[in-house]
Structure formats: C-alpha cells, structure tokens
Amino acid sequence: MELELEHITHIYKKGKKALDDVSLRLTPGVYGLLGPNGAGKSTLMNIITTNLIPTSGEALFQGRSILADNRAYRSRLGYMPQQQGMYNQMTGRHFLWYMAALKKIPRQEAKKRIEYMLELVSLKETANQRIGSYSGGMKQRLLIAQAVLNDPEILILDEPTAGLDPKERIRIRNFVSEISQNRIVLLATHVVSDVECIAKEIILLKQGTVIRQKTPAELICEMDGLVWEFCVSAEELADVQKQYRVSNLSICPEGILVRAVGKREEIRRRKRPVRAGLEDVYLYYMEADLGDSLENRIQSISDAEV
Amino acid sequence: MKHVYYEWMKFIHNRLAVALVLGCICVNLFYQWNAAQKSNAWLDQAFFDAQVDQILEMSQEDAGIWLDRECAWYRFLSQLGTFGEAALEGSFMQLKMEYPEVDWNLRLQERMEDGFDFSVLMREASHFYELQKRQAYALSYPVFLQTIQKQADSMLGISLFSDNEGFSQKNILRTAAVYETLEGQECRIDYSMAVSVWSDSQLADGLVLILILIIGWQIFWQEKENGLYPLLRCTENGKLPLAVSKVIAAMILLTVTTLLLYGSQILLGIGMYGTGNLEAPLVSVSEFRNCPYRICIGTYLLLFLLVKVTGVFVFGSLVMLLYTGCRRFGTVIAVYFVMIGLEFMAYRQIDSLSSINGLKFINLIAVLDAKSWFTAYRNINIFSEPLTVVPAKLVFSVCVWIVCTGLTLWCFCVPERKQEKLRLFKTLSSSVESGIDEAEIHSWNSHRKSEWIRRRWNNFGEIRYKLPWANGTSLICHEGYNLYRLGGMWLMLLLVLGVSMTMAEGIPDYSGSRDVQVYQKYILQIQGIYTEETEQFLRSEELVMRLEDPEAVQMKQELAAGSVTQDDYDQWMEKREVQIRLREVGFQRVLEQERLVQAARLLGSDAGFADADQVSCLFQNDNEQIQHVLLFLIAVIPGITWLFGMEQTCGMKPLIVSTVSGRIPLRLRKLIQVIGYATLLYLILFVPYYWEIWNDLERVPADLLLAGVKGYENFPLPISICQAFWIMAAIQYLTGVSCSLYIAAVTGKVGTPAQGCLVNFLLLVVPCFLFWTGLNLSEWTCVGGFLPSLVYRSGEVLYYWKYLCIGILLDAWAVYRILGQDD
Numbered sequence A: 001m002e003l004e005l006e007h008i009t010h011i012y013k014k015g016k017k018a019l020d021d022v023s024l025r026l027t028p029g030v031y032g033l034l035g036p037n038g039a040g041k042s043t044l045m046n047i048i049t050t051n052l053i054p055t056s057g058e059a060l061f062q063g064r065s066i067l068a069d070n071r072a073y074r075s076r077l078g079y080m081p082q083q084q085g086m087y088n089q090m091t092g093r094h095f096l097w098y099m100a101a102l103k104k105i106p107r108q109e110a111k112k113r114i115e116y117m118l119e120l121v122s123l124k125e126t127a128n129q130r131i132g133s134y135s136g137g138m139k140q141r142l143l144i145a146q147a148v149l150n151d152p153e154i155l156i157l158d159e160p161t162a163g164l165d166p167k168e169r170i171r172i173r174n175f176v177s178e179i180s181q182n183r184i185v186l187l188a189t190h191v192v193s194d195v196e197c198i199a200k201e202i203i204l205l206k207q208g209t210v211i212r213q214k215t216p217a218e219l220i221c222e223m224d225g226l227v228w229e230f231c232v233s234a235e236e237l238a239d240v241q242k243q244y245r246v247s248n249l250s251i252c253p254e255g256i257l258v259r260a261v262g263k264r265e266e267i268r269r270r271k272r273p274v275r276a277g278l279e280d281v282y283l284y285y286m287e288a289d290l291g292d293s294l295e296n297r298i299q300s301i302s303d304a305e306v
Numbered sequence B: 001m002k003h004v005y006y007e008w009m010k011f012i013h014n015r016l017a018v019a020l021v022l023g024c025i026c027v028n029l030f031y032q033w034n035a036a037q038k039s040n041a042w043l044d045q046a047f048f049d050a051q052v053d054q055i056l057e058m059s060q061e062d063a064g065i066w067l068d069r070e071c072a073w074y075r076f077l078s079q080l081g082t083f084g085e086a087a088l089e090g091s092f093m094q095l096k097m098e099y100p101e102v103d104w105n106l107r108l109q110e111r112m113e114d115g116f117d118f119s120v121l122m123r124e125a126s127h128f129y130e131l132q133k134r135q136a137y138a139l140s141y142p143v144f145l146q147t148i149q150k151q152a153d154s155m156l157g158i159s160l161f162s163d164n165e166g167f168s169q170k171n172i173l174r175t176a177a178v179y180e181t182l183e184g185q186e187c188r189i190d191y192s193m194a195v196s197v198w199s200d201s202q203l204a205d206g207l208v209l210i211l212i213l214i215i216g217w218q219i220f221w222q223e224k225e226n227g228l229y230p231l232l233r234c235t236e237n238g239k240l241p242l243a244v245s246k247v248i249a250a251m252i253l254l255t256v257t258t259l260l261l262y263g264s265q266i267l268l269g270i271g272m273y274g275t276g277n278l279e280a281p282l283v284s285v286s287e288f289r290n291c292p293y294r295i296c297i298g299t300y301l302l303l304f305l306l307v308k309v310t311g312v313f314v315f316g317s318l319v320m321l322l323y324t325g326c327r328r329f330g331t332v333i334a335v336y337f338v339m340i341g342l343e344f345m346a347y348r349q350i351d352s353l354s355s356i357n358g359l360k361f362i363n364l365i366a367v368l369d370a371k372s373w374f375t376a377y378r379n380i381n382i383f384s385e386p387l388t389v390v391p392a393k394l395v396f397s398v399c400v401w402i403v404c405t406g407l408t409l410w411c412f413c414v415p416e417r418k419q420e421k422l423r424l425f426k427t428l429s430s431s432v433e434s435g436i437d438e439a440e441i442h443s444w445n446s447h448r449k450s451e452w453i454r455r456r457w458n459n460f461g462e463i464r465y466k467l468p469w470a471n472g473t474s475l476i477c478h479e480g481y482n483l484y485r486l487g488g489m490w491l492m493l494l495l496v497l498g499v500s501m502t503m504a505e506g507i508p509d510y511s512g513s514r515d516v517q518v519y520q521k522y523i524l525q526i527q528g529i530y531t532e533e534t535e536q537f538l539r540s541e542e543l544v545m546r547l548e549d550p551e552a553v554q555m556k557q558e559l560a561a562g563s564v565t566q567d568d569y570d571q572w573m574e575k576r577e578v579q580i581r582l583r584e585v586g587f588q589r590v591l592e593q594e595r596l597v598q599a600a601r602l603l604g605s606d607a608g609f610a611d612a613d614q615v616s617c618l619f620q621n622d623n624e625q626i627q628h629v630l631l632f633l634i635a636v637i638p639g640i641t642w643l644f645g646m647e648q649t650c651g652m653k654p655l656i657v658s659t660v661s662g663r664i665p666l667r668l669r670k671l672i673q674v675i676g677y678a679t680l681l682y683l684i685l686f687v688p689y690y691w692e693i694w695n696d697l698e699r700v701p702a703d704l705l706l707a708g709v710k711g712y713e714n715f716p717l718p719i720s721i722c723q724a725f726w727i728m729a730a731i732q733y734l735t736g737v738s739c740s741l742y743i744a745a746v747t748g749k750v751g752t753p754a755q756g757c758l759v760n761f762l763l764l765v766v767p768c769f770l771f772w773t774g775l776n777l778s779e780w781t782c783v784g785g786f787l788p789s790l791v792y793r794s795g796e797v798l799y800y801w802k803y804l805c806i807g808i809l810l811d812a813w814a815v816y817r818i819l820g821q822d823d
C-alpha cells in the first residue's frame, strides 16, 4: 500500500501559492505533518482527500491517480477535517449513522462499528444528545470516530488535537497510535508533542514546501551540537529572547535556564550542549527569519553530517 | 463612523449582494423602458414639444378651438386612409362645414404632396388626441373643484336630518375645506410623460422589498450566521456603538439603494420624455386630479423619493428587528412574507369607506405606495372622527421606525434572554414531536421532579433511535430526516396543510343576481353536447323573445280578428314583456355562447354548453391560484435551500465530499427528496383546492370542448374541459418540480441556505407576488408556467413550447450543476 504525491503545486484562485512542488511517499504508519499555521497542511490534505484538484502534479494510490478511480479511492479513505462546525442539530449517534450511510457500510456492520467506536471514544453516554451541546473535545472525538468508521486504509487527520486539554490530547494520541497498524495515517499539526512519539516519519512543511522528511530519531540526531543551555538573569531575559531562538525556559538556582537552538558560534555565551528534542528541531527550521536563511541552515546540517 | 465605513466596505466587497442590487436596478429599468415603449410608442417628443409650444402661445380658448379643429382634421385623414375616396364625401364635407374658416382643400393638397403615409399620420394624430385630452381635462378641473363644494353643500342639506355628529358628515366638511384651498390652481398641458413613468413603481416596490432583505442580511445576519456575534459583542464598542453604527450603515445603504432604484427610473423617464414643465401644478396630470396639495411636479418628484425612502426605512427597520430577534433565517423569511401578505391583503381588500379603513391606510404597503400619498384625499374613521390619512401615515411610519430600531438595538445588546424567547419555532417543533424537550428534562432532573418521567423519556429516546430513519444506512432516509426533522419542514407541511384547508373554499354561490339565475337556468336545460334539440330549443326561445312564437302570433291574429280585446292583449303583452325583460340578459349570454359553440364545432364534435362562470373558477381565478403558488414557493424554497446548503453552513462539505457516496449518490438522494417534498407540497396545496371546485361544479359536463366555452374561444386545440384541467395541473406540477430543481442548483452555486433563499425569492417569488398585485410578468418568468390557464384564454399555444424549451434547458442546467459539479 503506497500513496505517492508527485510534484504537487497548488495555487489558489487569488494567486496564493499554498503548495510548491511537494513530493511525498507514504507507506503504512503514522506520518506527522508539522508546520506552522498557513504552511499548507490543510491544502495538502484537501488534495489527498480529492477536495481540491492540484494546479499541477499528481497524487497516486497504488500507482493509480486518485482522481482516476475516485470512488474506489474514497471508499478506502477516512478524513477528519480541521474543525469548523458540525451538524449541531443531529445527535452524536445519528451523525455516525449518517456517515455510515455516506460511507456505504452495510447495516449490520455499521451497527457494530458505531457502538464500538462510541465506546472507544467514550461518547456512549452522550451519544443521544445534540452535537450542539458537545464540548470541543467531544466534537473532535466524534469526528475521529467518524473518520475511522469505515476502517480506512488511508486516514487523514487535520489538526485532531486543536483546542483540546492535555488529557484529551494524550487520549487522542494513544488512540491514533492504536489504530495505526496497517494503514497510512497522515496527521497534521503544529504541536510537536502530538506526533513526537508515535510518528514513523515527520514531514516538515513550511510555506508550501517540504523542507524535511525523516524519522524523528534522524531529525534529532541531525541537531546534535545545535542545542545549548545557559543561565541568564531575569533582566537579561528579554534581550536573550530577541537574540536567540529560545525553545524552552526553566527556573534554576542562578536565575533562568535558557534552552536555545543555534550554531556554536551563534551563541556567544558560556553554554553547555544538550541533547536535542523534536521541539528544538521544529523551532530550528520554522523560525527562519532570525539569523541566517533556511538554506544555510540545512547546509550546515549537511556539513555536520559530513 | 468608522464602523459605518467598515460596514459599507463589507457590503461593497460582497459581490453577490452588489450584483443583486445592480441586477434589480437593471431589471426595473428594462421593464419600465419596455412598458413605456409599448404604451407610448407613438410619441415623438420633438413633434410633441413643438405643438405644446404652439399651444402655449395661444389663449386657453383659442387653444381649445385649435385643438378641436386639428383633431377633427386628423380624424378625417384617418378615415381617408381607411375608406379611401368615400371619406371625401361625408367626412370632408362635415369638416368644411364645422370649420369654414380654414381652406381645407389647400391643406389636403399640401398633405397629399408630402406623401400620404398612414402610420406617420396615425402617430401624429395621437399627439393631438393626447393634447386635446389634456386641454379638456385642464378645463374640467375647476369644475371638479366646484362639484366637490356643491356636493358638500347638498350632502349637508340632507344629513341635517340624519346624525349630525357622524363620521361621514365630518368627513365631507373636512374634504370640502381642503379642496377649497386648491381654488385657483391652473392646470397646464406642458408636463412630461415622465411623471407617469416614474410614478408607476410596482416592480421597483416588489424588488425593493427583497433588496431590503438582502441588505439586512448582509449587515445583520452574515456575522450571526458565522457565529461572530459573541466575539463582536465582547469588544469594547461591541454592543450599543456597534449596533448603532450597523443601524446607521443599514439606513444609509437603504437610502442609497432606494435612490438608485427609483432615481434611475426617474432619470429613465426624463431621458425618454424630457423634464417637461416641472413647475406645473401636480393636478395638471389627470391621474392626480384628487391630489389635495398645492404642489408642482418638481416638488412631487422630490416628495416621491422622500416617501419611498420613508417606506423603505419602515420596512428596513422591521427587517433589522427580525434579523436581530430571530434565530433562524427561515423564521425571518416566513414572518416577513406573511406580514407583507397580510398587509397587502388589508390594503387591497378593505373598502376605503369601511369602518376599519384604518387598516387599509395605516398600512405598511400603503406607506410604500408613494403615489397613493398624492392621488387621493382620504380620512380614516377613528371612533367616528375623521383623521387625515397622510399625516397619520407619517406618524405611523415614524413610530414603526423608532420602535423597531429601538427594539433592534435592544435585541442586539441584550441577546441571550431575548433569544430564548424567540426560540418559539424550534421549541414548538421539537416539543410537538417528542412531547418533551431534552433541555426541559434536564431542568426537571435538577429539580428532582420525577424519576418516572425521566425513565419514560429514556425509553422513548431508545425507541426514537431505533426508528429506521435515524438508525439505518439508507441515505435517502437520512436526507428525509435532514429535510423534515432537522430542517423543520414537517412543521412547514403542517402549517401549509392548515392554510390550504382554510383556503380551499370551492365555488362561491353567486346565483344572487337575477341575470345569473336566468343564465344558470338556461344552461341547466341545455348543458351538454350541442345537438339539434338544443338548437331548436334556442330558436324557439328566440322567437319568444322577439314576440314571434306561436303564442304571440296567435294573440296578434286574435287581436286583429277581434276575438281578444285590446285590454286583454295589453295585459298579456305586459306579462310577456316583464318575462322578456327578466330573461333578456341571461339569454343574450346564452346566444353569445352559442356562437362560440358553433365555431368550436369545427374543432371537434364535442362542443356544447357549460356554465361559463363555473368553468372560470377552474381556469380563470388567477388570484387564488397565484396565492397557492406563492405559498408553494414560500414553503418550498427554505426546505430546498436548507437541504442543499446544510453542509456549507456548518463547514462539513469537505468531509462529506470525501466519503464514497458523498458526491453524486448523495446529491441524487437529496434531489429525490426535494422532488418528493415539492410533490407533497403541491398535493397539499392544490388537491384540496381543486377538489372543492370539482365538487361544486354543476352544469359543467367535463367532456365538452374547452374552446366552446366563453372565455376560451381563442384556444385552438381540441381538448375537453377535463383534459384541460389535467393538463393545467400537470404543467403546474412540472413547473413546481423544475423550479425546485432550479432552486437546488442555485443554492449549490451561491453557497449558504440564507443566500440561496434570498436569490430564489428574488427570482421566483417576486414575479408571482407582482402578478398578484396586478403586474403581469407571465411571459418572462415562472408565473406563466404556474398559470398555464393563461394560455387557454389568450390561445397562444406557442407559449407552451417556449416554456417547455426554457424549462428543459434550465432543468438540464440544474441537474448538471447538481450532479455533475465536481466529479
């Protein structure tokens, strides 16, 4: 099973270039699509779900264009859109039945799946209430339940954890990792911790281009020697934050412990190197306007590899 | 002020809204232009002005004589054109005798030398006839004023004996006093035709009612729909200042729109016919004879615009209130149109002298009808005190405006409590269905009212979710559920059913007048296929009428022979004459019908007599039919736009579209539901209506040829009354269905249900509404499809083909749009 994107470019009607020559190969496993708001994640997902037809390039599933045999492709698809609104008048259970009808799941199977999914996302008790009365987390869970209702081979989740509290986040993360066997899961988010531990590969998307596609471990390894810690006083903090790419702050006996990303010569302070986390990777690539350009930075990583 | 500016920019950037406004203006202009072209095709403005100038140089008497002479001359010329040389004898001599001062021979010679073009001549003649009419009217105006005073005097004399303090007494006194102030106004003839062009604003009125809805939607509903209200309200200026600026922006937009709409019409009129003399008194125009104000045409123009703006403000404030007060767009639309319908009925049906004429004059429609402010002087009967209409209207408008605007501001600032109250529609719909609302259950629980009810409710809930439409994988059931339950259309069906039941009245009994009774009696005797017997019967009746029947002949002979005395004969004659006089009118109608029947026998042998009055209840009561059509459209549009726009409103479209059946199969199911809904509505609305009529039909043998019945003699096809009925019903139904498809397609194109509603109301409801008010747009709009019986009368069967073609094209487009969109 393989989903391939070949040189996909998408330009919106008003001339906005949302995706620029994106090529990806996806095989079963969880892919974390990381990027800031406006990076083009939703656009990419809309193309994969055939909601949008790309300006140029092609998406292939099992070697065939997804637009060619559209319905067969869609029957293997599960999609959770970025949340906007829902059918507020429907009840949760009814919504799932509606989706089952749309996904052409046979009645007996649908019944089993729906009860199972409701149990799984802990909505059993509230299933007969109107969606309008649900909290944000409940809606998100319902949308996820809907996405996996037809046991899809390709699961597309667009910011499934947006607006959720930490507990719900963890639940959803666990849920995704549980169901990810034997299917391609593409999970878009701008929160690194959502995908840090469950992703087979991380795709870093920025301003419409894929700047990195590697396993988390590889990405972290690349960053060796680029993450530093040092102490500053409270007065210095503001300056330091302006000067460096700060990924974390914590309290230490001498003042404030700053964790910053950058090359050795960039950080002109007494410092000690620390192990990088995925959070640092994300910060390193995404905050390009500070210091040198992205190309330089990628170059510097390649240099380090050499 | 900044907010006002933002609202403006928002409006201007909304292409749909701007396009609708501009589109309305263009449609209005085109219609007015077309209508004016049709009715004033003869007018050559330069020629007209030249004649007017000539007249203005004469004294009034001279002008009168000159015009009479010219008109006589043109009448003669037209006779010459029609009858040729023969006219020279009679008419020419008469002309010479009446006006010996002119050398007519010379004039005729000159005219012949110029070349005798009959059409040019007829056009020229029309100018003189028009001028003569104006001149005669100008002379009659002072007489009219005097008549009023005289009438008042004489009425006062009579009413001395009746109640002195009554309304009519005071009314007469007041009226006389008002018209007394007009004494001495001189009517002029040099005004422009433009006055009539801009005064007739029915179409613009209909359009403006929708434009108000659109502007209100843009300013008050869009953000509400997008859920931005909570956000806006908690900003610093989010409550009263924002509300005020929204109101101001709306009012400015409304003013601009109104001025554009009506102003463009005025400019069109002036462009076509020139300004004329703007200082001429308004009463110079014969339509405004009863105008009680001493104003000139120029002032009228300004006042007209002002009144229109006032009317639009009143409606605008109502719409703002509805938008801020109601939760559902459907409610807004329903309340708005029901209100307009009721007001219009009151305006139209109530007699201007009845004791509830206040409802007629202090009326929203009356406010908007600016011309009516100037065409009559009326007093309202308020506890038998006369209250002059125009100031009353003004006060009414201002009051409505202030109250509605105030309430709008209040609703905007105090949202939550208010909304709970206005949830009536929804609460009603859900509580009627389930008996108990879930929310209520919760509150009961919290009050620990009854565990029993809770358990019952839960059981009920369980059952509810086992029902096939809520719990199944049939898409079509789901869409039905979406339409009827979620969209609340089941309630709509019930409402429509109720209304339809009360509206189905059958044929009213109108055997009241004697002539009708006689006619009905005759028809009763001879109804059915026209045969020899029928003919014999009619001939013998004819003889009776002409006093040539055997009895009369015998009487005459006996009188001549002397066996009957003159007295006896006279007595007999008297009886006979009474009899004849009683039957005459009715019999004339029968004879007239006989001629049609005979003509129709050429089409087929089934021609014969049927009660034309009753047949007209089937094919000629446009008013009732269009009311049913209006109801149909008003009920069908919200349902369809909801069903086809629901994904869009809640942003679920990408998800739905990415499922297996989310495209063509889903839309096909929706379409089937829509057709089902339209069918249901059609059945609910029209079956009781027609059923009652068919039940009441007597004296109408249904298998007679339609063309043999009076009123349908132009219809060239040999179909029977029964067939005609079924064809009418079928075409009506098909039009309904194709309109539904069309509505669905338009909704898919414009986006949300609210937008779809607005556009469709403009395209479909407005023409029907205008038809109801008397403006016939049936050639160009869906009205013709909904009233196929119009063709039975005009006989222009080609229209059916036109409709068929347009219908098929539109529906093909619609189905293509709906099914073939993005696959």
Ligand SMILES: Nc1ncnc2c1ncn2[C@@H]1O[C@H](COP(=O)(O)OP(=O)(O)O)[C@@H](O)[C@H]1O
Pocket: A012, A013, A014, A016, A017, A018, A035, A036, A037, A038, A039, A040, A041, A042, A043, A044
């Ligand atoms: N319908 C649209 N029309 C025009 N531009 C759009 C549209 N949707 C998104 N964009 C633009 O495309 C870019 C990518 O958007 P999106 O894919 O939604 O980003 P993300 O989901 O990563 O936050 C953004 O800059 C956005 O402004």
Ligand SMILES: [Mg+2]
Pocket: A038, A041, A042, A043, A082, A158, A159
């Ligand atoms: Mg997004």
